Amino acid sequence: MSDSCEVVVVGAGLSGLTAAYLLRDRDVVVLEADSQIGGRSQRTELGGWPTTTGGEGWYDPNPESPESRLLSELGIKTVPVPGTPLLHTSDGCSVELSTAEQLADDLGFSPEARPDFLRTFARVAETLDALSCPQTDELIGKLVSVTGIEWIGPVHDEVLAYYRRIAAVEMGVSLESDSAFSLLTGMPAFGGASEVWGDFLAVEGGAPVIGLAMAEQLPRPPVTGALVTAVEQKGQRVTVTYRHNGQDKTLDADHVVVATPHPITAQIVRRLSPTKAAAMDSVRVLPIVEVVLLLADGGPVPWDGFSAIWTIDKSFSVGLNSKTHQIVGAVGEQKHSVIKMIAVGPSAAPLADRTDDCIAEIFTNDFISIYPEARDKVREHSIRRWTHGIPAVAFGFDQHVGEMVNPVGNIHFAGDWCGFVDAANPAGAGVNGDWGGYGICGGLHPGVRAGLRVAAEIRGNNL
Template identity: 25%
Template sequence: MEVTDFDVIVIGGGPSGCSAAWELRDRNILVLEKTHRLGGRLYSMSRGDYWLNLGGHLFPPAGSHMRNILHSIGLDVISIPGNKFAIYWGGKVYKPNAVSALPLTMSMTLRERFALAMRGLKILKAVKGWQEAMKPVIGENNQRRRARVASYLADESFRDFMGPLPKRLEALFQSAARRAAAEMEDQHAGVGVSLFGAVWAGKGDSMALNLNGGSGRFGEVMMEMLGDRVRYHTTVKSVKKVGDKVTVVFESEGREQTVTAAEVIVAVPAHFADQIVQDIPDDVRATLKNVQYGPFPTMGIITDETGPMPYDDIYAITTPDASFDMFFNHANPLRTGPRKPGGSLMVYSGGAPARAMLKLTDEEIRDRYLADVYKMFPELKGHVKETIVQRWEPGNTYRPAGFDFQPMLSYCERHDVNIHFAGDYFAEIGNMEIATGTGHEAARRARTHLMAQEAQQLKMRLAALTQRGTLSAVKEKA
């Protein structure tokens, strides 16, 4: 590298790091990414008329940070028309028009039906409270709003909130809760409620969009836009404040290199940030150490059927009776005209089943997943063209009951730091909007510091020029 000093160094090329880099694209920046690509868990591969999704795929509505970035880089979203609360139960897929109809349509005992109705009403009431908490408050910044939302029902676990359940309903709600990559007992009640709230929002559904071309297009276009400002296959060893600068040591292509910057944005998972950043208060380090992540394996499936399939009008299925927790039909948003042959599906596990699954080989994961896919939809036998298993370790982040994030919030509000943090762990559950929002905010703080430094330097130069001019005038008179 010829240049070793930068305005800002961004560590991590996921949605958070990309957001920060995009906000600072007019500055002298360097992005350090551990893998071969940008985008983090937004990962897909193009396959003809379809795309094979392997990670995050539900995009936020207009007005969000992510949508603003997508618009600025020329990417479009498409709506999801399909059912998002179908359930695979007792060997059958139930896909009611309204979630409130599930207790009436599913085959179950009277005790199970009553328990499902009661828990459904309890969650519905909590979802309304969560929706109220989500509303902006005048004068409140995004960081404080996130903190307030994250505190909703945060003092008890989702399991305690739900109470005792019949065995089959226990499996159903565990499977639904594993969208957070955690068991019900490991996530706080607000996390579990938010999972239901995001899907039950009706016309205001915050999870009703896909990225046209696949989620991976975000990272692919960012790679084109940022060009040689990104260094791939780099492993950051340390981030340390030295005088007015921050020194970053990283390893790339088998050799260690050192660069400096006026500001550094650390946009990697919390436990990695803890390992590399040397100059942070003890309570902030403890907060980073205590952030929780749940791993999850996903499998993308490309199919080659020539006619309609029974899941064409479904986008998501909760699957308590399968080796995976969720089944997604990523071709659903494309079924708006004559049905094209083939399709794209994805399944994944979260929580305890994910940890067990990740002990297997990719081939073993594939075989277990496909066996249950065929049980759900026997019509797929002979039509699976391609599968790819992706291991996400770490996976999604979630808050346990009683988690205290205040030390990090206080640190981010300080005006005397030039090492900034960003990531999806700034909320009760990780998602791309939290990641991009915190990346944007960290970049704005870095920009403010840079402008203040530049203003001070300009003031000093003007003072020096004024003094020089005064001296010259004195000499002339003499």
């Protein structure tokens, strides 16, 4: 490989690969530190059964969205996310997502607390609906200026305790110290996001198919096992230093896209200004621990019916039924289930010093406590940890977002931590108060849209 090219993309996750794909008519080199591409969504096998680790890639089916257009262009098929969302309560019951009135009954709110629960649930749903619409600058400004508990306001202690639990356990958010924006943009269906949940689509073949499809159309394949140690502007060019196959190497480019978690970005990009560093610091990163179980169940089982199960007093925050035989693909005639259990933020932190075997045992035992029928059906498991897991906004985020996404010379920033973009104006994402169409759900959205933005920035520079 030459030591010079037009564009270097650092990081072969969804954001970096989207940028590289959109710039594939240029001389593009993608460098990835991991042994495979995909970022936090990768292919794996359990007992010979194909599945994925990391993000499921569920997304909003709006056909005009950048995600839908990208998948259509790539020829990738999607299917509705099968199954029903459940909440496993602290008293051992599994509650289905339903109307707010039915949830109030199922969750056992007292007659005194019930009116406050219904009002709060409706208010959450209404606000989430407003956030999914374009031009929500004023609303976002209000939500990032108050804590979650200030936004919820005076409510019955039972309702406050409920929102405090789901915020902490599911999203790693504190009602007392984090913004209402953080609370609402990560809100589970059982907190008021029920209208959104039922519309998600999943990628046939699993989320890693997207990155693989884009990588196949690049002028040269991504370089895996390439650990970037420095990105530095030198005159009109940018020098990337990395280590590959035991050797230190350099690559000069007209433009560099850094599509890594922002703590890593801050380490490798040289001479960042204090304002840029402050902008990056306005995003927190929550750790993730994931255990994937392969269950050889051989027929109908109690867990067939759920798509996701949130838990309150278990080691994992949420369990996802990957429906492997429907989405990723069957192997022969034997039926298997793949259950992905995830601990986020405060749930993941206590597991940091535990061994993989210990974590697998804890998660598996908690799943069996919900579904005793799984006791003798676990055949294989895999464990992944992400120190730089899910990005979450902090106070002051709205004041820094313009600086956050602005390039430094010919160094451009991508990744889901800065994934704000207006589909009609990719270059105007989150700059000077223009938030564009910000969606409330994660999935593919922020990664794809950050990739769109940096590709537009580079093309705007007449590369």
